[in-house]
């Protein structure tokens with residue numbers, strides 16, 4: 001498909017962007033500023049997202065630890081990463097910023113804790 | 121027990137209020153009915169918090185952690201699992217009866233009270249749906265609590281009613297955890313949450329959004345078995361012949377939030393029917409001297425950063441009140457043409473103020489005017505205003521003697 005429609009989310013204007021890839025080059029229209037063009041490029045060439053979820057712990061008083069990727073990961077890997085996240089069991093009381101996984105397999109991105117498990 | 125400032129609720133508003141009151145030199149007691157401080161942020165594990173304050177997209181628990189560390193570093197006392205049984209005023213002091221597992225029932229006298237009790241969700245009783253009342257109907261926030269705090273998936277095939285932020289965030293969360301979200305149904309002609317959530321929660325996961333439509337009936341004896349959905353006309357009533365049946369096991373409601381202020385009712389303070397919260401001035405003082413309100417208890421904010429700002433304002437003014445350094449705002453702020461509401465509703469002259477407002481509808485090329493009588497005090501232009509996106513405006517100190525200022529929005533004439 002040479003034409004893709006998307007909504008720019010860089011500001012509340014929410015421009016409707018049309019990205020034409022027909023000529024082999026990216027041509028963005030519908031944007032009202034440069035940010036829209038950059039956003040469209042990223043979205044077409046390498047869309048990434050940060051992912052937040054929870055991992056199981058061994059502590060009955062804190063059964064789930066919220067986590068997030070420390071940086072963005074490729075959008076098309078999100079469900080693979082969810083499978084990895086759902087196989088983790090945390091056995092120590094962690095704090096925000098503590099590393100849960102050094103490198104999420106298939107990416108170079110760490111997975112970090114976002115809550116303080118000592119706070120009951 | 122006696123304290124200068126008592127803060128009810130240890131969400132982001134209450135934490136900031138407690139910190140600011142302490143920094144203002146007041147003795148502070150912070151109470152929370154839950155076992156952990158942090159308020160709603162504990163279950164908001166998604167990111168997007170702190171963009172204004174830290175220029176970072178933190179998750180809810182991380183944002184709460186920063187405030188909690190600050191509160192702890194100043195040795196502010198937090199009583200958890202603590203409920204308010206009774207609240208009265210006597211000799212201009214606040215007399216509270218509290219209860220918790222450690223101390224049992226005990227009285228506290230406070231010179232100043234800050235209510236930072238947050239908001240609650242509208243329930244199915246407050247929206248009009250016919251049919252059965254089986255298990256499987258949840259408010260979006262309840263579903264969020266079940267999944268993110270307790271680790272239970274509330275259902276496998278879900279329909280979401282309402283396109284509020286929590287509903288869209290939960291649609292994504294359910295999808296990530298392996299449930300199927302069949303669609304988000306919104307009665308209005310536009311999404312009621314932020315565009316960022318529409319794109320990153322629904323579009324990213326190909327979750328269908330149906331505007332101008334609603335759930336008209338719930339089916340199922342013990343558990344939800346399906347819902348009837350229908351398109352609606354301009355008056356929001358279902359259009360005959362458009363109904364269709366969708367088999368599902370769960371219905372999530374994301375139909376709005378209401379400030380929670382029940383415990384203040386006995387004090388007889390003036391409320392604003394358009395925000396659902398108390399009338400306040402720019403110090404967040406209500407119409408009762410010494411009683412302050414902040415965060416989602418005052419009006420429902422969309423950014424936590426501004427919740428914290430209101431908490432800090434309330435906390436430092438409450439500390440000031442204890443030193444008799446706080447007068448009540450008497451200049452009326454009126455939300456005029458095309459405004460849904462404006463907060464604060466009163467202003468004290470001679471002090472800066474932060475005014476929050478929402479437009480009543482989506483508007484392009486808008487001029488905001490702040491007028492006092494015939495005189496225009498401030499003009500500001502906006503390219504676009506949408507009701508879900510709250511605007512923050514800093515007003516210069518007003519001269520004494522004004523009775524009323526009026527905020528209004530006008531769309532620029534288009535040349536076309």
Ligand SMILES: Cc1cc2nc3c(=O)[nH]c(=O)nc-3n(C[C@H](O)[C@H](O)[C@H](O)COP(=O)(O)OP(=O)(O)OC[C@H]3O[C@@H](n4cnc5c(N)ncnc54)[C@H](O)[C@@H]3O)c2cc1C
Nearest residue numbers: 129131132133152153159160168237238286415416423424
């Ligand atoms: C689901 C959801 C998603 C959100 N997503 C975002 C986002 O992505 N980005 C963003 O910036 N903002 C977001 N927000 C907004 C922001 O998180 C809230 O506005 C903010 O948490 C409100 O803070 P608060 O302190 O006013 O209320 P709360 O966090 O609700 O805290 C109120 C506290 O008061 C306690 N309490 C209430 N009554 C009593 C009582 N009688 N006695 C004792 N304690 C009491 C409650 O237990 C609670 O702990 C979201 C909000 C929700 C609900």
